[in-house]
Amino acid sequence: MDNPFKLIKPTDKPPENLKKDVMESIELMMLVVRMLQLFMVDYSISIPESMDQFFRTSKDEKHKNKDPDKKSDDPEK
Amino acid sequence: MVNSRDIAEDLSHDIFLKVFLSLQKYDGKASFSTWLYRITSNFCIDYIRKHKRISNKIEDYTYELESRTEEENEKDLLSSKAELLARILDELDPEDKMILLMKYQEEMSIKNIMQVFDISESAVKMRLKRAKAKAVNLKTEIKKGHG
Numbered sequence: 001m002d003n004p005f006k007l008i009k010p011t012d013k014p015p016e017n018l019k020k021d022v023m024e025s026i027e028l029m030m031l032v033v034r035m036l037q038l039f040m041v042d043y044s045i046s047i048p049e050s051m052d053q054f055f056r057t058s059k060d061e062k063h064k065n066k067d068p069d070k071k072s073d074d075p076e077k
Numbered sequence: 078m079v080n081s082r083d084i085a086e087d088l089s090h091d092i093f094l095k096v097f098l099s100l101q102k103y104d105g106k107a108s109f110s111t112w113l114y115r116i117t118s119n120f121c122i123d124y125i126r127k128h129k130r131i132s133n134k135i136e137d138y139t140y141e142l143e144s145r146t147e148e149e150n151e152k153d154l155l156s157s158k159a160e161l162l163a164r165i166l167d168e169l170d171p172e173d174k175m176i177l178l179m180k181y182q183e184e185m186s187i188k189n190i191m192q193v194f195d196i197s198e199s200a201v202k203m204r205l206k207r208a209k210a211k212a213v214n215l216k217t218e219i220k221k222g223h224g
Contacts, residue, residue, distance in 0.1 A: 005181035007159040008166075018086060022093040029094070 078121045078174070080167065092120050107192040114185075115193045118175050125171040150209040155181070157216060165215045173208035180205060 079085055096116055103112055154177075157165065166174045179185045179193065190201045 003155060003181060004157050004159045004162040005155075005178065008163045009182050014089060015086065018089060021090055025090065025094055026097055029097075 078171065079125065084124075088121060088124060092117050095120065108189075111189050111192045114179070114189075115195070118193055122171045122175065145210075145213075147206050147209060150206075150213045153213050153216065154209055161216065161219065164219060165212050168215050168219075169208070169212060172204070173211055176201075176204050177208050177212065 079088065096113065099116065103109070107115075154162070166177065169177070176190065176194075179190050185193075187198055187201050191198055194201065194204075196204075
């Protein structure tokens with residue numbers, strides 16, 4: 001007995017232009033992504049760097065405020 | 078699945094784009110073809126749910142044939158003529174249709190179907206059993222309609 005599910009299985013192949021359309025869409029998508037990467041700031045990199053910079057600066061400020069009379073290591077001063 | 082060549086082509090295009098965008102999420106736990114099936118089936122089921130009005134007839138069925146064994150339902154279904162089977166599948170809920178096609182057309186294992194639908198083995202078996210019962214009920218209804 002033939003499996004009727006096999007008999008109704010579509011055998012026609014997808015059209016040739018489908019692959020072309022898909023590749024064109026992918027190329028367009030890649031172009032958009034690259035343009036966005038080019039013009040947008042990558043916050044995942046910039047935020048930790050700026051936070052680090054901020055804390056380092058504020059730490060230095062605190063140290064300066066704590067020892068206002070402390071002389072500089074520079075012997076000329 | 079969608080019974081229209083034009084829509085099938087549009088969906089294929091969108092599915093390939095989705096696959097391309099989701100490639101990073103492929104973890105290699107299941108085979109690539111199973112993963113592809115998963116994306117395709119989810120995409121098609123979503124599309125059909127949004128665009129096709131499913132016949133209320135299916136919901137109204139009482140499972141009078143559920144008392145029959147699963148083997149009897151399977152035998153009944155596999156003895157159907159191809160045209161009748163195509164009509165039955167067309168009337169079925171997309172998820173039921175999909176699981177029957179996976180099992181009997183693509184001859185996928187229960188394990189692969191589990192991975193496609195992300196459900197347990199017992200859930201796959203239960204869905205298959207229900208899908209077969211619904212299909213056999215539909216077959217009876219269609220035959221009654223003709224008779």
